[in-house]
Amino acid sequence: GAVVSQHPSWVICKSGTSVKIECRSLDFQATTMFWYRQFPKQSLMLMATSNEGSKATYEQGVEKDKFLINHASLTLSTLTVTSAHPEDSSFYICSAYRGGNPGELFFGEGSRLTVL
Amino acid sequence: DAKTTQPNSMESNEEEPVHLPCNHSTISGTDYIHWYRQLPSQGPEYVIHGLTSNVNNRMASLAIAEDRKSSTLILHRATLRDAAVYYCILRASGSARQLTFGSGTQLTVLP
Numbered sequence: 001g002a003v004v005s006q007h008p009s010w011v012i013c014k015s016g017t018s019v020k021i022e023c024r025s026l027d028f029q030a031t032t033m034f035w036y037r038q039f040p041k042q043s044l045m046l047m048a049t050s051n052e053g054s055k056a057t058y059e060q061g062v063e064k065d066k067f068l069i070n071h072a073s074l075t076l077s078t079l080t081v082t083s084a085h086p087e088d089s090s091f092y093i094c095s096a097y098r099g100g101n102p103g104e105l106f107f108g109e110g111s112r113l114t115v116l
Numbered sequence: 117d118a119k120t121t122q123p124n125s126m127e128s129n130e131e132e133p134v135h136l137p138c139n140h141s142t143i144s145g146t147d148y149i150h151w152y153r154q155l156p157s158q159g160p161e162y163v164i165h166g167l168t169s170n171v172n173n174r175m176a177s178l179a180i181a182e183d184r185k186s187s188t189l190i191l192h193r194a195t196l197r198d199a200a201v202y203y204c205i206l207r208a209s210g211s212a213r214q215l216t217f218g219s220g221t222q223l224t225v226l227p
Contacts, residue, residue, distance in 0.1 A: 034215075
């Protein structure tokens with residue numbers, strides 16, 4: 001089956017630094033990828049939709065200057081958390097859409113960010 | 117997106133069948149019913165999806181009510197590794213839209 005890979009799977013950083021998380025579709029091309037955030041004991045919340053070759057679309061309340069998304073190729077989207085603070089500590093999950101009927105969404109393994 | 121309603125939690129004994137219900141009374145004719153599950157500290161994993169007819173795969177079965185206003189995910193023999201949060205999600209055919217996750221059902225499997 002299709003595989004979506006995230007890297008790193010976990011990262012610890014100091015407050016004020018920036019962290020980049022990669023999301024790759026390994027065996028299909030994904031023009032659309034999605035980034036979710038999940039706090040402990042809560043469900044996944046959509047942060048933004050990443051479209052290859054164009055600007056990402058952010059959900060209400062998500063700061064686009066803080067969560068930079070780049071989708072420069074059909075197999076790679078990156079999420080950069082800029083000037084991270086402890087409240088940004090969370091589980092970040094990406095998904096990639098493989099077209100078809102009905103098409104499928106495949107999820108990465110998730111990346112756990114801890115900001116000290 | 118049409119909304120789904122699931123019980124917050126369910127328990128099952130190991131090696132017994134589990135029936136996870138989902139209500140989606142406002143489902144539209146083009147909505148597929150998808151089930152995903154999320155194991156602790158992992159991304160969601162696809163389980164099964166269907167439109168009108170019941171579906172079977174190696175992981176589970178999906179029973180869809182005739183009026184499509186509800187569905188049931190069936191795990192035929194629960195194992196400890198099936199302990200997860202199960203999400204029932206509706207998505208329109210051919211749509212590249214994101215999946216909207218509800219709170220899901222936390223399944224506990226007792227040894």
